[in-house]
Amino acid sequence: MKTRYLRQLAVAAALTVGGAGVAAADCPVKVGVALPTSVDWGKPIAETALWVADMINEAGGVDGCPVETILRDTQVDAKVGVDAAKAMVDLDKVQLMMGAVSSGVTLPILTSVTVPAGVMQISCCSSSTRITGLAEEGSTKGLWFRTFATSNVQSAVLTKLAKDAGYGKVTVFYKNDDWGQDMASLLDNALKASGVEVAASIAITDNQPSYRAEVTEALGGNPDAVILALYPKEGIAVTREWISLGGTTKMVGANSLRSEEFRDAVGMQYLGDFIGADTSSPRTASASAFVEAYKAKFGGEPSGPGLPNSFDAAAISLLAYHAAGKDATGAEIAAKVPMVTDPSGAPIDANVEGFKKAMALLSEGKPVSFQGGTGAVTFDANGDVSAPAVSWVFTESGIDEKQYIPLEEVNAFIQSLNER
Amino acid sequence: MIGVISYLAFFGTVAAILAIAVLGLNLQWGNTGLFNGGVAAFFGAGAYGAMMLGGPADPQQLGGFALPYPIAFAGGIGLAALVAWAVGLLTLRLRHDYLAIATFGVAVALEAVARNAEWLTGGAKGMRGFPRPFEGLFADQFTYNLAFLGFVVIILIAVYAGLERLVRSPYGRVLRAIREDEVAARALGKNATRLRLEAFVLGSAIIGVAGVLYVSFYAFISPQDMAPILTFQIWAMLIVGGAGNNRGAVLGAFLIWGAWTSSGFLLSKFAPTAVQIYTGPIQYIMIGLVIVGMLLWRPQGLLPERIERTKTGNEAPGEKASQG
Numbered sequence: 001m002k003t004r005y006l007r008q009l010a011v012a013a014a015l016t017v018g019g020a021g022v023a024a025a026d027c028p029v030k031v032g033v034a035l036p037t038s039v040d041w042g043k044p045i046a047e048t049a050l051w052v053a054d055m056i057n058e059a060g061g062v063d064g065c066p067v068e069t070i071l072r073d074t075q076v077d078a079k080v081g082v083d084a085a086k087a088m089v090d091l092d093k094v095q096l097m098m099g100a101v102s103s104g105v106t107l108p109i110l111t112s113v114t115v116p117a118g119v120m121q122i123s124c125c126s127s128s129t130r131i132t133g134l135a136e137e138g139s140t141k142g143l144w145f146r147t148f149a150t151s152n153v154q155s156a157v158l159t160k161l162a163k164d165a166g167y168g169k170v171t172v173f174y175k176n177d178d179w180g181q182d183m184a185s186l187l188d189n190a191l192k193a194s195g196v197e198v199a200a201s202i203a204i205t206d207n208q209p210s211y212r213a214e215v216t217e218a219l220g221g222n223p224d225a226v227i228l229a230l231y232p233k234e235g236i237a238v239t240r241e242w243i244s245l246g247g248t249t250k251m252v253g254a255n256s257l258r259s260e261e262f263r264d265a266v267g268m269q270y271l272g273d274f275i276g277a278d279t280s281s282p283r284t285a286s287a288s289a290f291v292e293a294y295k296a297k298f299g300g301e302p303s304g305p306g307l308p309n310s311f312d313a314a315a316i317s318l319l320a321y322h323a324a325g326k327d328a329t330g331a332e333i334a335a336k337v338p339m340v341t342d343p344s345g346a347p348i349d350a351n352v353e354g355f356k357k358a359m360a361l362l363s364e365g366k367p368v369s370f371q372g373g374t375g376a377v378t379f380d381a382n383g384d385v386s387a388p389a390v391s392w393v394f395t396e397s398g399i400d401e402k403q404y405i406p407l408e409e410v411n412a413f414i415q416s417l418n419e420r
Numbered sequence: 421m422i423g424v425i426s427y428l429a430f431f432g433t434v435a436a437i438l439a440i441a442v443l444g445l446n447l448q449w450g451n452t453g454l455f456n457g458g459v460a461a462f463f464g465a466g467a468y469g470a471m472m473l474g475g476p477a478d479p480q481q482l483g484g485f486a487l488p489y490p491i492a493f494a495g496g497i498g499l500a501a502l503v504a505w506a507v508g509l510l511t512l513r514l515r516h517d518y519l520a521i522a523t524f525g526v527a528v529a530l531e532a533v534a535r536n537a538e539w540l541t542g543g544a545k546g547m548r549g550f551p552r553p554f555e556g557l558f559a560d561q562f563t564y565n566l567a568f569l570g571f572v573v574i575i576l577i578a579v580y581a582g583l584e585r586l587v588r589s590p591y592g593r594v595l596r597a598i599r600e601d602e603v604a605a606r607a608l609g610k611n612a613t614r615l616r617l618e619a620f621v622l623g624s625a626i627i628g629v630a631g632v633l634y635v636s637f638y639a640f641i642s643p644q645d646m647a648p649i650l651t652f653q654i655w656a657m658l659i660v661g662g663a664g665n666n667r668g669a670v671l672g673a674f675l676i677w678g679a680w681t682s683s684g685f686l687l688s689k690f691a692p693t694a695v696q697i698y699t700g701p702i703q704y705i706m707i708g709l710v711i712v713g714m715l716l717w718r719p720q721g722l723l724p725e726r727i728e729r730t731k732t733g734n735e736a737p738g739e740k741a742s743q744g
Contacts, residue, residue, distance in 0.1 A: 072688050111640060112637070
């Protein structure tokens with residue numbers, strides 16, 4: 001009986017996909033997008049990726065072929081995300097997969113679907129260092145890229161700011177999720193390597209009514225300053241309790257705290273010594289061009305997480321696809337990525353005209369330097385990006401940038417940490 | 421065509437793994453009447469147990485003993501059974517809804533442990549690199565995936581056959597007696613407390629088998645795989661398929677997982693581009709409608725329980741034999 005149902009299921013599925021399989025001839029070029037569209041912050045990330053595909057089509061398409069994006073929801077469930085990716089790779093024969101957001105979904109897609117099938121995968125938003133480890137041991141076969149500056153870069157910039165401010169002993173508060181746990185261990189290494197003592201490293205779990213125990217523990221270490229790797233919601237709660245119990249106002253915060261909500265809720269009188277770090281706001285014409293274009297398209301600021309990263313992931317991978325040709329395999333597309341992000345290449349703006357120019361140059365076999373929403377990114381051997389950084393401060397009127405740290409300086413600092 | 425076969429083999433593997441978990445829940449709920457709201461905990465215990473014993477060494481945490489697959493397999497099942505035994509001792513005195521809440525709480529607590537005990541479970545990053553069994557024997561990924569499907573189906577058949585024997589045996593009749601009227605079962609001299617615990621541990625161990633197979637297939641486990649949505653998925657499969665009927669449990673697993681994934685596939689194929697961005701929420705609505713519809717129009721499931729009369733005599737009161 002079971003076999004009968006199985007057979008019926010198989011026949012039904014084969015009928016459904018049969019027609020689609022035949023239509024998958026060379027044009028249009030199919031591209032898989034596996035993102036959590038059913039989650040509130042996931043939808044704008046997907047919209048941004050689809051928007052880039054539209055712009056690429058407007059600029060002439062990949063190697064003369066229009067791009068057809070296949071968008072599937074991952075539901076932030078590894079089973080669902082892997083199934084969606086598997087269907088796109090096996091049934092639609094995509095050679096390029098964009099996604100996912102959560103590392104817990106991205107990693108199984110990478111190891112069970114895209115790498116075994118030789119499909120290139122690029123993520124806007126996964127930060128886990130587990131994937132760097134995977135790439136280091138060669139398990140990603142050079143098919144993996146991400147445009148999200150890893151926790152490694154973020155922690156290095158925070159360390160640099162703390163060191164430059166002259167703090168000798170710090171306490172770290174970190175969000176208790178995969179990003180925060182990563183940040184905590186990386187900060188620990190980076191701070192120690194640069195000669196800053198870590199008094200304590202304290203996990204902050206979401207939605208607690210009070211953080212008195214955590215804050216009291218931190219006070220015991222008597223640090224010069226605190227580093228906050230938190231999101232605004234729990235960041236506000238922790239900072240308020242910290243200051244009300246007599247903690248220092250010398251604070252260094254991650255880019256996630258760059259919000260007016262945080263400033264207003266904590267109070268400007270306590271934020272005079274606060275320094276923030278950010279990796280995704282480079283002072284390039286293209287970054288502001290991205291913001292302008294986004295506002296024109298969606299009628300609002302690109303304020304959600306991962307939007308410039310999603311833009312760049314889609315743009316870089318599609319330009320590489322163009323350079324590799326419409327019949328390229330995943331490995332061939334991946335091999336062309338350095339050609340799109342070549343610092344010595346012609347600078348390319350993140351708009352339709354820029355894409356047209358880039359495609360013309362790439363077709364002639366000339367490298368270009370794509371200047372996207374996160375600046376002129378380059379990938380290292382593990383597919384990770386480095387990015388320029390800024391420090392910022394809260395002011396009465398808003399949030400001001402204080403210092404711009406170019407990409408070269410960030411890389412040099414990370415290098416110096418590794419050497420010690 | 422290779423692509424279609426490859427995808428169907430993949431789909432079949434995941435559905436068969438889930439079907440094993442549904443069979444485990446069916447022993448607990450369908451046959452013994454134990455409302456296990458913490459399916460994800462035992463699934464996770466099986467997966468993490470196997471990963472810790474059979475996975476590669478990681479300097480940052482305990483575990484990764486790289487033991488042979490059979491030991492990892494047995495260890496995963498053992499951990500799931502051990503957790504179930506401890507949970508069962510504490511909570512099985514509770515009835516229906518209270519038991520559901522208690523086991524749900526245990527599952528959330530265990531997920532929190534997996535997320536936070538970085539030295540033990542790798543924390544939110546999860547654990548990766550489980551050596552996939554017998555992978556060296558196959559030349560390419562495609563044949564390996566077909567072979568793995570065969571392996572999972574053999575285990576599914578073994579579990580199914582074993583449970584069929586069990587529920588038809590006198591032991592199975594006692595479990596159903598406890599489900600229907602525990603006082604009456606006690607009056608006949610049956611040790612209901614011990615039998616409930618045994619059924620709970622055995623069912624959870626079977627759910628643990630599914631967890632072990634899951635980690636063998638994906639070679640990765642993270643706290644995300646233990647989210648409450650998994651418990652919901654397994655329950656939906658059992659209710660739609662038919663609680664108390666092992667065939668129904670397997671059918672429900674394939675149907676619900678098929679609906680779950682094919683709804684996304686069909687939407688991505690046929691939805692106009694303008695609504696493409698909303699297909700995620702639409703998919704959830706479609707899945708919800710299927711389950712609500714089933715509960716309204718066929719609450720006994722597609723293949724309802726069949727009570728077989730093993731001896732001639734009086735007809736079981738209140739039970740109606742119906743054909744699936």
